[in-house]
Amino acid sequence: MASARDIKRRIKSVKNIKTITKALESVAAGRVRRAQQAVESTRPYSTKARDLLASIASLAGGETRHPLLTSRSSIQSAAVLLISADRGLCGAFNSNVTRSAWNFARSYGKPVTWITMGKKGRELVQRLGGKITADFSNYPARPTLLDTTPATHMLIEGFLNGQYDEVYIACTDFITPTVQKPIIKRLLPLTAADIAPDAASSGPKPAYDFEPDPSVILDTLLPRLTEMQVFQALLESQASFYNAQRVAMRNATDSASEAIGNLTLSYNKARQQAITNELLDIVGGVEALKRT
Helix, strand or coil, rough: CHHHHHHHCCCCCCHHHHHHHHHHHHHHHHHHHHHHHHHHHHHHHHHHHHHHHHHHHHCCCCCHCCCCHCCCCCCCCCEEEEEEECCCCCCCHHHHHHHHHHHHHHHCCCEEEEECCCCHHHHHHHHHCEEEEEECCCCCCCCCCCHHHHHHHHHHHHHHHHCCEEEEEEEEEECCCCCEEEEEEEEEECCCCHHHHHHCCCCCCCCCCCCCCHHHHHHHHHHHHHHHHHHHHHHHHHHHHHHHHHHHHHHHHHHHHHHEEEEHHHHHHHHHHHHHHHHHHHHHHHHHHHHH
């Protein structure tokens, strides 16, 4: 059994850890609220833009009229944009999304090139032996569309010049504060169903007058939609990360409190045992003096 001094030292160490995890939990709680507000504020715009573009793509002839809407007859390679976090202390957040993306790449059956956003995902892919062609880590705590534009332009150019036949995004979807789910979705080529499944379903279609014609509008709007999809995926992943970090730090704080309680009990037992031993020594000495 450890001495009372050693146990007291361990209690002090665990209390210091608890202070840190409690502070990180508070910081993550504040950030997850801001990140959730950012996600919820961009979702309506993203949804309406997807509905409009689905209608325009259908009227413009869709997959035969624009390169970003054209599926390749033969798939030779693909690119996966993996969005993770730059930091840890978030439970299984980074490993879950990376594992989902890696399993998808293994089952894809064709060569897969990786583009990463987030240090943790990049490190895991490198450890697994994936080929990373570009990394866009160190994005700010409050990203803007400009922070994701370089990665999006690289994916669009790679698809248009035939470097990739398909492009996918691997990210974590922020469903509710208690539910986050790793997802893999196709970014390019776009189809009417990919853009807005509800708008692409059967039913009455809205009528539009276009100036200029729909194909010219698609030339401008489709790259913007692609940029918006990547930006929205980053916002969803960032909100999921902060929530995962908040939960992980709360669990760590609870575990530290439990450990402090157990160590305090052990400390009291050790002190009691030491006092008992001292009393026994004193009584033994008194008895020895009486005999002499």
